[in-house]
Amino acid sequence: MTTGTAAHDLGAPFIAQRLPERPAEILSAIGRGQAPMLSKTEWPMLKQYAKDRVRRFDAEIENRLRMGDLRAAKHKARKMLACPAARLVALIRSNAKLKPTKRRDHAALIAEIGAVDVFRRAASPCMEWQPKPDRGSRPIYKFGLVDGACAALIAMALKPFARAHPRLACHPAQVLLAGGSPAACERLRSALEQAPDGAAFVHIDVRRFYQSMTCAGLARMTGLPPEVIHRHLSVEHLKVRARNSKEYPTGQENVDPGVRHSAPYKPERETPEVLSGLTTGSAASSTVAEIVMGHILRDARATEGLITLIVYSDNVGAVVRSQEAALVFKEAILRALRRSEAGPFGAGEASICDVRAGFNFLGYRWQKDGEAVIVEPTRHRHELWQIAFRTDLMEAGAGLTRRARDELRAQLRCYANGKREWEGRLDFVARYEALIDLVLPPAEPVSADLPPGR
Known part of the structure; x- marks a missing residue:
């Protein structure tokens, strides 16, 4: 067994030790600030144990809800939020959403378990404006590894309530979390x-x-502790970092003026009151919104x-x-x-x-x-997509861009795969693939009889 140093201070000094044999003991040691290095064979074992522990929490909370014991269900949910195994699963999920170049290895994830504390940590998301398909734009909040893990952990604790709570469960008509x-x-x-x-x-x-959404209303309707809502869901209580523009909505004290956001402020952006309510883009916000809609x-x-x-x-x-x-x-x-x-x-x-x-x-x-x-497909969006795709194709054909024909074919198939209810999508793909072959004909194979360079 190997030992090593912790990359993150978990609140206690690191003590070099022999790696415990059982996953539960590994997580217990991590909780005490002792972070042993794991081998490639030990990491999958620990990961599977953590996932199984989350499933047990999920079943225990749901069973208590079905028996009508709401107090016991909330107590079990708080234990889940503090459990190192559940925090590790949340870190794994948050890490998977990062760009490949920014993803952490298992040692770095283990070192961050202590930081995933939804009761003490306050999220600091980055806000940017995202255009709507029809008109205007909406604010989207993006979370880093640990803040994203906190949101994923809250969502994991809420899902049994969304399924089985006698008053807070989702309505059968809601499909966002069910198909x-x-x-x-x-x-x-x-x-x-x-x-x-x-x-x-x-x-x-x-x-x-x-x-x-109002913060006080969310606390009553979801059963989450108010401090968790304030620290991770309520925009009014978060320190929102913006980016990519020197300007930011005036009158918004919760926006950090030292960082920029993605587009200049314009009156039609539904500001200044837009920076309020529930954060969009959080793993927990969609679950909370489903409970409210139910x-x-x-x-x-x-x-x-x-x-x-x-x-x-x-x-x-x-x-x-x-x-x-x-x-x-x-x-x-x-x-x-x-x-x-x-x-x-x-x-x-x-x-x-x-x-x-x-x-x-x-x-x-x-x-x-x-x-x-x-x-x-809806006519307006479908026509806009075709205009944009034809423009990309013509620019590639004229040599203005380096986009390859395979890349354009993949873009076409990706769009068509998102329209599976449309019976005419296969004919649509065939028509545009023929157009791609016309504008960017496939390279002719070089004859084996010819010498190189001719």
Whole structure:
């Protein structure tokens, strides 16, 4: 067995020692500030033990919730947040999200276990502006290794509550943590196939959902300790670092003026009030937002005339039997948004469309034509992508860029793979691959009979 020095001070002096045989003893030694070096065979053993420990925590919390023992479930969740094994798993997940050149080895991850303390550490994310697909822009918060691990650890502790809490669990209509976009598309297609004549689709896009959440409301609705919310989720309480611009939103004391963010301040960016609420981009924020949305949906109790309800993050969609039922459903959801204890929230878009006229949802254009359901990419985004791709292709063909044909083909297939509900995507790929071959023909193989250089 090998020994070594700790790369990070865990609060106690390092003591060289023989590596314990059992993973539990290894983590216990790390918690005491004794950080033995691991061999290549010992690291997988420790990693698997940590993952198994997290699964046990998950099952224990969920069992207590199903028995109605909320106090015991919260106590077990706090123990999970302090557990070295759970912290190690959170570090592994956070490390996997970093760029390959910035990822740490297992020794560095072990050395950071003590730093993943959600009760004492305050996150310091970096904020940048990200353009929205339609208009404007939104703030995105990016976290480093340890802050990202803290967020991942909070998300791990919250997920049993999102599944099994008697009041805080996600609504069955929510798909972000249960199958994602493919599950939502499958449900919508099935609902449209059975929709009668006169059926309508209701779409409600909640405006500034994350930015409108109140810290006090989150503490009541999620069961998280207030200090954890303040230190890792609430924008008002974080020291937000911005980047790539000398200008930053005025009146925002929580933005560090010494660092820059990605674009100059413009009034149409929904500032200065945009830097508030819940951080976007955190591993924990999506789970918290799902719990809040589940509470809103249960409060709405809109079931009259409902064929199916599909909720993806802050996008609410429903197929209902008639225009009258659509109006009732729309008002019920808007009312629940306004009176949410984590809000209030408002709708940026609320529309009602006949399913035979077509509507946009989840990146597709949906339409019922007779008994068939037609699914195509949304026209505006699809046209923009084609314009950008053709521009890249023409520049490569003219020698203005060094992009290879294989790179462009990979870009094309990546876009098409994201449109799996579209029946015409294979023809689309074939058409553009032929265009790539026309503009950038494949290199002809050199005959073996010719001498080199001819």
